[in-house]
Amino acid sequence: MLLGTQKKILYPLIAFLATTLITSLVVYYSYKSQLKYSSALFNNLAQQQTENLSQVLTSDLHFIGAGANFFHATKPENWGQFHLFAEELVSSSDTLIGLQWMQRVEKQSLPEYLDKVRQSYPDFQLYTVPKDGPKTSGYIMPNDEDIYVATDIYPLSEANLKLLGFYSSRLRFQLILDGIRATGEPNVSDKVRLLQDGLDRTLEKTGLLVYHPVFDGNSSERLIGVVVGVIRTTRYFEGLIERTASGQQMLVKVTDLGFDAEDDPILYVSEGWESEAGLQVSKKIALPNREWMIDFKLASRVTNNDRIVLRSIGFGGLVIACLLGYIVFLQVREKEHLSILLDERTEELQFLVNHDSLTGLLNRRAFSEKLDELTKGDACFALAAFDIDKFKTLNDSFGHVAGDEMLIHVANTVAESLPEADLLYRMGGDEFCILLKNTDPTALSEQLNAIGQRVASSYHQYDVHQIQCSLSIGAAVRTTESAEDILKKADTQLYRSKKAGRNRVTVAE
Structure with a gap:
């Protein structure tokens, strides 16, 4: 009698614990499988978004290069038609907000140059903004170097007109010129504060400049000017943020790994980036003279729907564990009858493992x-x-x-x-x-x-x-x-x- 009572308690308990363990393993491996699947989808999406950004960047570089080709292939007396050409280029891009022509001018040619430009822009004045200094009028180069002056610009907005006459007196610009002379390739800057936004140094840096060389048609080494493409970077990166198929928002962080970006390398970062700790993947984009690292992050490793499914599996397993314990309890009393019921239940569970409960199809x-x-x-x-x-x-x-x-x-x-x-x-x-x-x-x-x-x-x-x-x-x-x-x-x-x-x-x- 005592032995029978022990069996009624021990056997159901063993069945319950064993089924609970199996359920835990099923939940664990289901989680791992879903995590792997989500990671693959996320990586594919990140790769696609990176390729899209690379294509937009390449397109803008081509547009800016076309603007440089205008000055390379056109006689100086026809350079006044630059606005007509630039209008078509800028209107073809969502991110390119302006093109400016920075003509190379020797110190001794400045009076003649100024007289000529003022025929089109009577208020044209030469000025620069030294590093850590205020706006300064006139020519201030210490070694009588040639300067590259913003001679023409598109569009002719009020903010852009204020840029006419600007030239850079900084060492950084001279290094850019050395680089494009050596390679013949355009030079992409790190993030900058656009002069169109004003001279306030507290303004956010939301711009990017692409310097495209224009060489003399008779000499591939003589630089006659630079066409500068002005790009609003936020328009690039806001397009990277989207919701995945599971409804999760994809966060983005873009880091500039190029020259002179060490002091402030973050080009863009989504709100809430630091507070989230989900799936993360990194991609790179190579530009002519620098490289961008693009980090993508999902707020959660698994979606809320996945959590519901996993919890449902766990709850279902717990229910099954209780049922099996009860079945084992009945088996002690009615072994033969319970054997039939157990076979039927096992067959049903086996069917559900590989079949969809709604349609009856394989899952x-x-x-x-x-x-x-x-x-x-x-x-x-x-x-x-x-x-x-x-x-x-x-x-x-x-x-x-x-x-x-x-x-x-x-x-x-x-x-x-x-x-x-x-x-x-x-x-x-x-x-x-x-x-x-x-x-x-x-x-x-x-x-x-x-x-x-x-x-x-x-x-x-x-x-x-x-x-x-x-x-x-x-x-x-x-x-x-x-x-x-x-x-x-x-x-x-x-x-x-x-x-x-x-x-x-x-x-x-």
Whole structure:
């Protein structure tokens, strides 16, 4: 009798503790898996944003170079047409706010130069702003050096007109000139306080200057002037900040690693950067004479939705642990009867591990296992990724119950369109993947288009509403790619389908 009582307590307790341990392991590895997936997505997004910034920078350098080519290829008597040329260049860029022509002038030529310029700008006065000194009029170079004077500028705003006549008397500018003479390449400054904003030294440094050399057409070594592109850097970096697919805000910190940036190297930093400690990744952009380090950060390693899922798994595991303990308690009394119930429950749990509870399709876990299995060998197959166009709008319009029913409708419609050899998976939300035997790109495109058309032409009856939807589909044929690479290719094509207007199929070449 005593032994029986001990079994009723001991066996359920062992079952409970064992299941709790298993649940803890499942939660741990689920967290690690989600963290890895989030890191990969975050890194891809950071890389994309870095490439976008690099393209904008390169574009602005080309625009400024075109402005320099104007003075290189045009006779001095036609330099007065600079405004017409500069207007088109500046209007083509969101970040380039001005172009200025700094003409090289020898000391002995200053009277002739001033007389000529004042024919266009009667109030033109020569001035400079020495380092740590006030605005100073006239020529002050100690060794009779040539100066580079702001002779023309676009646009001719009130603030810009005040810059006419400015020349730099600082050693820093002489080093810039030495650099562009030696390389023939433009020179990008560290962050500066723009003179257009005023001479107050407390103003924030939100500008960047690009010095593009203009050489004499008869001599590649004789510098006749410099075209300076004036850039508002905040317009560059504010475009890097966006929300990820999970709704988290991506923070940005940009550090200048180039010459003369040591005293104040931070070009831009998002509000709240220091207080957050989430995922972080660093990228670099190489400029003609300097390098920028761009750090991206997510506020949290996992999203609130992921936390809810992990907690749900833990709570579900705890519930299962209690149930199993109770089942073991019943097993002591009715071993045979409980054995049948236990087999049924085990089968149900095994089904839920690899299947989606809403649609009955194979889930992300099963997909990852199958994809790893296929990519470890030389298997050739196709991977298609698709989701429902404007699914959130459907949920908002008809409710989540209608959204769930629409997911089931799409899953059944697509499954009915596939041969038995092809496997359909629900990845989560309204995202699905298909592993297909069809590896001919043309035939694959036709097959996927047929599926998309079938879904788009069907409808689901919800209450008094006939709800329809369409799919955006991206696909790629696997030859030697890894699991991560083929999944990335398919996701890229899916993005292209969305960008092209949705309700279409894009297959990677």
